[in-house]
Amino acid sequence: MAEQPLSDVERIKTASRFLRGSLKESLADPVTGAISDDDTQLIKFHGSYQQDDRDVRELRRKQKLEPDYQFMLRTRLPGGVCTPEQWLKLDQLAQTYANNSLRLTTRQAFQVHGVIKWNLKKVIAEMNQVMLDTLAACGDVNRNIMCAVNPYRGDLYREVTQMADKLSLHLLPATGAYHEIWLDGEPVVTEEHEPIYGETYLPRKFKTAIVIPPVNDVDVFAHDLGFIAIVENGSIVGYNVTVGGGMGVTYAMPETYPRLADVIGFVTPDQVLDVAAAVVTTQRDFGNRSDRRLARLKYTIDRMGLDAFVAEVEQRSGIQLAPQRDYTFSNTGDQPGWMQGDDGSWHLTLQIPSGRIKDDDQQQTLTALRAVAESIQEIEPARFILTPNQNLVIANIPDDQRSSIDQLLISHGLQDFYLPSALRQHTLACVAFPTCSQAMSEAERYMPEFLDRFEGILAEFGLENEPIVLRMTGCPNGCARPYMAEIGLTGKAPGRYNLYLGGGFDGQRLNQLYRENIDEDGIFGELTPLLRQFAEQRNLDEHFGDFLHRMELLPPVQEAA
Ligand code: SRM
Ligand code: SF4
Numbered sequence: 001m002a003e004q005p006l007s008d009v010e011r012i013k014t015a016s017r018f019l020r021g022s023l024k025e026s027l028a029d030p031v032t033g034a035i036s037d038d039d040t041q042l043i044k045f046h047g048s049y050q051q052d053d054r055d056v057r058e059l060r061r062k063q064k065l066e067p068d069y070q071f072m073l074r075t076r077l078p079g080g081v082c083t084p085e086q087w088l089k090l091d092q093l094a095q096t097y098a099n100n101s102l103r104l105t106t107r108q109a110f111q112v113h114g115v116i117k118w119n120l121k122k123v124i125a126e127m128n129q130v131m132l133d134t135l136a137a138c139g140d141v142n143r144n145i146m147c148a149v150n151p152y153r154g155d156l157y158r159e160v161t162q163m164a165d166k167l168s169l170h171l172l173p174a175t176g177a178y179h180e181i182w183l184d185g186e187p188v189v190t191e192e193h194e195p196i197y198g199e200t201y202l203p204r205k206f207k208t209a210i211v212i213p214p215v216n217d218v219d220v221f222a223h224d225l226g227f228i229a230i231v232e233n234g235s236i237v238g239y240n241v242t243v244g245g246g247m248g249v250t251y252a253m254p255e256t257y258p259r260l261a262d263v264i265g266f267v268t269p270d271q272v273l274d275v276a277a278a279v280v281t282t283q284r285d286f287g288n289r290s291d292r293r294l295a296r297l298k299y300t301i302d303r304m305g306l307d308a309f310v311a312e313v314e315q316r317s318g319i320q321l322a323p324q325r326d327y328t329f330s331n332t333g334d335q336p337g338w339m340q341g342d343d344g345s346w347h348l349t350l351q352i353p354s355g356r357i358k359d360d361d362q363q364q365t366l367t368a369l370r371a372v373a374e375s376i377q378e379i380e381p382a383r384f385i386l387t388p389n390q391n392l393v394i395a396n397i398p399d400d401q402r403s404s405i406d407q408l409l410i411s412h413g414l415q416d417f418y419l420p421s422a423l424r425q426h427t428l429a430c431v432a433f434p435t436c437s438q439a440m441s442e443a444e445r446y447m448p449e450f451l452d453r454f455e456g457i458l459a460e461f462g463l464e465n466e467p468i469v470l471r472m473t474g475c476p477n478g479c480a481r482p483y484m485a486e487i488g489l490t491g492k493a494p495g496r497y498n499l500y501l502g503g504g505f506d507g508q509r510l511n512q513l514y515r516e517n518i519d520e521d522g523i524f525g526e527l528t529p530l531l532r533q534f535a536e537q538r539n540l541d542e543h544f545g546d547f548l549h550r551m552e553l554l555p556p557v558q559e560a561a
Contacts (some may be wrong), residue, residue, distance in 0.1 A: 004290035004291070005290060006289050006290060006369065007291065007292050007295075009041050009140070009292060010200060010203075010289050012038045012041045012042065012517035013041075013199070013200045013201055014043075014199065014200055015038075015180040016038075016042050016285070016543075017176040017177075018173075018175035018176075018177055018192050018199060019042055019045045019046070019139075019173070019175050019178075019201075020042075020175075020177045020180070020181065020193065021036075021038055021039050021042040022036055022038070022039055022183055022483065023035065023039050023043060023046075023181050023371050024180075026039045027117060027120065027121065027181075027185045027218045030164065030306045032066060032069070033066065033068075033069035033070070033116060033117050034050060034066070034067075034069045035050060035117065036119070039200040042139075043071075043140060044138040044200070045135075045136065045138065045139030045140070045173065045495060046124075046134060046139075046177075046178055046181070046182065047073055047074050047075070047076065047133070047134025047135060047136070047137035047138055047139075048071050048072060048073050048074070048120065048134065048138070049071065049072045049074075049138060049423075049437075050069060050070075050071055051069075051070055051071065051072055051113070051435045051436070051437060052067035052068050052069050052070065052115075053067075053068040053070065053434050053435070054433055054435070054436075054437075054439070055433070055434040056068050058438065059207060066186045069116070070113070070114045070115060070116055070435075071115045071116070071117065071120055072111055072112070072113050072114075072115075072435060072516055073112050073120070073123060073124070073133060073134055073136060074105070074109050074110070074111045074138055074142075074144075075090075075109050075110045075111075075127070075132055075133070075134055075144075076109070076133055076134060076135055076136055076137045076144050076168065076172075077108060077109050077110065077132070077144060077386065078144065078145045078147065078161070078163070078164040078165050078167075078168040079108060079145065079146070079147030079149070079160075079161040079164040079210075079385070080104075080108025080109070080146070080149065080385050080386030080387065080388075080498065081383055081384075081385050081386075082110075082132070082145070082159060082383065082384050082385075082386075083130075083383060083384075084372075084374075084376050084377045084379075084382055084383075084384065085130055085373075085377060086131070086132055086384075087369065087373040087384050088370065088373050088377070089126060089127065089129070089130040089132070090102055090110055090112070090127075090132070091366065091369070091370050091373070092483030093112060093123050093126055093127070093352035093353070094357075094366070095366075097112075097115050097116075097119045097122065097123050098112040098113060098114045098123075099112075099113050099114035100117050100127060100358060100359070100366065101113070101356060101357055101366065102335060102356075102357040102358075102366070103355055103356055103357070103431065104352060104355030104356075104357065104386045104387075104390050104391070104392060105355060105390065106355075106388060106389075106390055106430070106479060106480055106481065107143070107144050107146055107207070107388065107426060108146050108147070108149075108382040108385075108386040108387065108388055109137060109142060109144045109386065110311040110386070111431075113431075113435045114435075120182075121181075121182055124171055124182040124183070124320060125182065125183060128182075128183055128371070131440045131553075133178070135172065135173065135178045135325055136171075136172055136173055136456060138205070139205070139207055140201045140202040140203065140204055140205060140206070141171070141173055141197060141201055141202055141205075141206060142168075142171035142172075142206045142207070142208055142225075142280060143204075143205060143206065143207055143208075144168070144173075144317060145164040145167050145208050145209070145210065146164075146208070146209035146210070146218045146223070146388055146499060147160050147161050147163075147164035147209070147210045147211075147218065148160055148210060148211045148212040148215065148217055148229075149217055149334070149385050149386075149387045149388070149393055150212060150215060150217075151341055151347050151383075151385065151393065151395045152339050152340065152341035152342065152347055153212065153341070153342065154237070154342030154343050154523050155234075155342070155461075156212055156229065156231060156234075156235075156236060157212070159229075159236050159269075160210050160211075160212055160229055160236070163210055163227070163269070163272060164210055165275065166272075166273065167208060167210075167272065167276055170196075170276065170277065171196060171208070171276065171277070171280060172533060173194060173197060173201070174192075174193070174194050174195060174196075174197075175192065175194060175444050176188035176192065176416055178279060184545060193440045195280060196277055196284075197280075198284060200282070200285050200289075201284075202287065202291045203283065203284070203287030203288055203294050203295040204223045204287060204290075204292060204295035204297075204337030206225070206280060206283065206294070206297065207222075207223045207224050207225070207246075208223060208224065208225040208226065208276065209222075209223040209225075209226050209227070209388075210225075210226070210227045210229065210239070210415065211226065211228055211229065212228070212229045212231065212236075213228060213229070213231075213327040213328055213329055214327075214328050214329055214330040214331075215329070215330065215331060215333075216330075216331065216332050216506055216507040216508070217332055217333070217334060217387060217388050217389060218388045219332055219388060219481050219507045220242055220245070220261065220507070221242060221245045221248075221260040221261045221480050221484070221507060221508060222245045222246065222247055222260075222261070222507075223245045223261060224240075224241070224243065224244065224245060224246060224261075224279075224283070224296065224297040224298070224483055225242070225243055225261075225276060225279050225280075225297075225558050226241070226242035226243075226245065227239035227240070227241060227242070227263055227272060228240040228242065228263070228327050230266065230325045236269065236497055237268070238266055238267055238269060238271075238322075238325070239266070239267055239269070239325060240263050240265070240266050240325060241263070241264050241265055241266070241267055241275060241279075241321065241326045242261035242263050242264070243261055243262060243279055243301060243313075244259060244261050244262055244298045244302075244306075244309075245259060245260055245261030245294045245298065246258065246259055246297070246298040246299055247479075247481055247482070247483050247484075248296065248332070248476070248477050248478050249476040249477075249478065249483075249490075250293050250476065251476050251492075252287075252375040253293060255294065256293055256294065257371050258478065258484075258510055259298040259484035259510075260303075260508070260509075260510055262301070262306055263324045264306070264310050264313075264321060264324075265310070265321025265322055265323060265324055266321060266322040266323060266324050266325050267319065267321060267322070270320050271317070273381040274317045274318070274319055275313065275317050275321070277316075277317070278312075278313045278314075278316035278317035278319075279297075279313055282300075282309065282316060283297045283300055284310045286300050286304060286309075286312070287299075288300065288302045288303075288305075288544075289293060294469075303537060319519065325465065326526055329506040329507060329508055330506055331467075331505055331506055331507075332389070332426075332469065332484070332505070332506065332507040333389060333425050333426045333467065333469070334349050334351070334387050334391045334393075334425070335349060336350065336351045336391070336417070336419060336425060337349060337418050337419060338402065341396075343400075345395075345396045345397060345398060346396075346397045346398070346399060346402055346411070347393050347394070347395045347396070347397065348393065348394045348395075348397065348405065348418075349387070349392070349393045349401075350391060350392045350393075350394070350409070350414065350417040350418065351389060351391050351417050351418075351420040351424060351425055352357070352365065352390060352391050352392050352417060353385075353424070353447070353448065354390055354428070354429045354431075354443075354444040354447055355390030355391070356444065357369060362413055363412065363413040363414055363416075363417075364412040364413060365412070365414060365417075367412055368408055368409050368411075368412030368413075368414050369384075369392075369447065371412075372394060372405055372408050372409065373406045375401075375404060375405065375408065376394070376397065376401065376405070379396070379397070379398065379401065381395075381396035382394070382395065382396050382397060383395045383396055388431060389426075389428060419466075421455060421464065422464070422465050422466055422467040422468070423451065423454065423458060423464075423466070423467070423468055423470060424451060424458075425467060426467050426468060426469045426470060427447065427451065427470045427471070427472075428470075428471040428472070428480035428481070428482075428485075429443040429444045429446075429447040429467075429471070429472045429473070429480055430443045430444065430472070430473040430474055430479035430480040431443070431444055431447070431474075431479070432444055432473070432474025432475075433445060433474065433489065436474060436475075437476045438474070438477055439474035439475055439491060440474060440475045440491040440492055440493055440494075441474050441475075441492065441493060441494055441495060441496060441497060442474060442491070442494075442495075443472045443473050443474040443480070443491065447470070447472060450472070450520070453520070453524065454470070454524075454527075457524060457527070457528055457531060458531065461531055461532055461534075461535035462535055463531060463534070463535055466544070467505070467543075468486050468487060468543075468544045469484075469485045469486040469487070469503060469505055469545070470485060470486070470487045470488075470489075471484070471485035471487075471488050472488075472489040472490075472491075472497070473488070473489070473490050473491060475490065475491050476490045476491075476498075478490070482500060482511075483500060483510050483511055484503045484504070484507050484509075484510065484511070485500070485503045485511060486501070486502065486504075486505060486511065486543065486545035486548075487499070487500070487501060487511075487527070487544070488500035488501075488503065492516070492517045493517070495519050495520070496518060496519050497517075497518065497519075497523065498513060498515070498516050498517065498518075499513075499514045499515045499516075499518060499523055499526060499527075500512060500514060501514040501530075501545070501548055501553075501554060502514075502545045502548045502549055502554045503545050504543075504545055504546075505543040505544075505545060505546070509545065511545070512554050512555060513553065513555070514526065514555065530548065530553060533551070533553075534547050534548075537551065
């Protein structure tokens with residue numbers, strides 16, 4: 001087969017001198033609020049995207065103004081853990097330099113939106129004061145490492161979060177560019193190199209997660225690389241390794257598809273870093289660098305064949321994977337409310353709609369959580385933990401502090417976050433409009449209205465206490481992992497979505513395309529008879545997705561690959 005030309009992003013990376021490009025010059029350019037085109041690719045590796053406010057794009061075009069350029073910043077936050085002090089700093093930055101809100105992402109990170117170019121450096125420098133950074137939060141590298149959120153499982157939880165920290169450091173780019181550009185670090189004078197990535201980094205983004213069964217909160221099978229903790233006699237003896245998961249799809253390009261990761265074997269804890277690095281470097285060397293839509297690890301594996309891929313990883317790591325061990329997953333959701341841990345301390349999980357921390361007429365979430373952070377600042381083990389379901393855990397709280405936290409939250413209108421409906425507990429929506437450049441329809445902003453109508457229908461059938469995994473995105477990229485949901489909606493055009501049905505409640509089965517390009521009436525027109533049938537004919541404890549499969553109500557699966 002003829003060699004394909006490299007994609008333009010490969011040229012930009014190669015010429016970038018380890019991710020420097022002309023970022024310094026772009027940031028200093030007083031003429032525009034934007035950075036150069038090439039730098040828009042490089043800044044991703046530094047944890048930022050150039051965006052513009054799409055709500056005013058057309059108006060500004062008519063007024064002959066340049067788009068309302070602004071930047072999104074995403075933190076690197078292994079396992080989503082931060083201190084009250086870090087929370088307070090982010091809160092202050094959101095108020096001073098961003099759009100008065102924080103966004104908890106589906107991968108346990110923070111995003112701030114609406115930072116103008118001239119403030120970017122200040123924001124990153126201030127984050128650095130509290131030991132937060134944004135390096136490798138985006139870009140063609142291993143990104144934020146996700147990790148199961150169950151602090152109530154004491155030692156096991158501590159062990160996996162430590163593993164997430166170690167992996168994050170091990171796979172972090174070595175370039176000094178971040179320090180030089182954002183933190184006024186001294187320029188690197190010696191010869192630089194990237195031991196894991198090389199000078200062109202990876203062909204595409206790369207994502208890693210660690211999970212402790214039975215809760216599959218991280219959606220481990222949606223990740224390029226995953227580690228499933230195997231617990232025997234109360235301790236972690238090792239991890240099953242998963243490779244090749246991914247969600248992103250391009251409409252009208254059938255050679256793109258969501259894929260569940262394969263379990264390829266078992267490793268002991270001391271083998272995790274070497275195997276992870278071997279998976280990453282195999283993707284580095286074998287991944288597609290011509291077509292970015294076919295560059296994720298899932299395509300590399302399907303092209304090479306799983307056996308050849310595993311053999312390559314074993315050879316590079318010098319580790320022969322042992323046969324996988326048994327595990328069981330039960331669900332992907334978080335359990336809202338207070339829960340006591342093995343060591344007696346308390347953890348409060350709040351269900352935050354679409355992960356958006358802001359103040360509005362109903363709830364003053366930003367203000368309430370600021371007050372909580374101030375009140376627990378002196379409690380050393382107290383932490384905020386972001387969950388993969390865009391929720392928040394206030395962790396390690398002594399019993400005598402619980403009622404004052406409750407009072408703070410409830411007095412700011414957050415009582416519904418303690419016990420949301422079963423549906424809301426299992427709902428995700430991506431950011432979409434107005435900041436996301438890729439959005440074709442609304443997601444986060446539309447979800448509340450969609451849920452109100454949906455809950456009315458569920459109540460008609462007596463299904464109001466039924467947990468159903470519902471996920472909505474504004475485009476097919478899949479940022480809320482919609483292809484894993486029992487009901488998935490991906491944006492097609494304003495007000496129109498593709499409807500996917502039948503994913504597993506435990507995150508172990510993809511759903512299937514059911515109807516294309518339908519509006520809200522169309523969606524509920526399809527769902528209503530299925531829900532009625534579900535209410536009437538389901539087996540005890542049967543989930544909606546399983547029911548659709550048992551009753552053969554879904555179209556035949558298409559072999560995408
Ligand atoms: Fe995502 C691109 C937001 C998790 C698949 N994602 C984007 C961008 C940066 C849009 C862009 O390219 O200009 C979005 C920024 C919107 C904004 O204004 O903030 C964006 N993705 C998000 C977040 C914030 C969604 C959320 O509501 O929380 C999540 C941030 C996670 C983080 O902290 O790192 C987010 N994105 C995901 C996930 C879920 C996951 O990883 O578990 C996926 C699907 C899994 C996967 O990667 O396969 C995902 N995002 C994508 C893709 C499609 C990738 C592909 O393989 O095709 C893109 C587009 C791209 O990469 O070209 C994308
Ligand atoms: Fe944007 Fe699409 Fe991701 Fe939603 S799924 S945040 S619309 S890229």
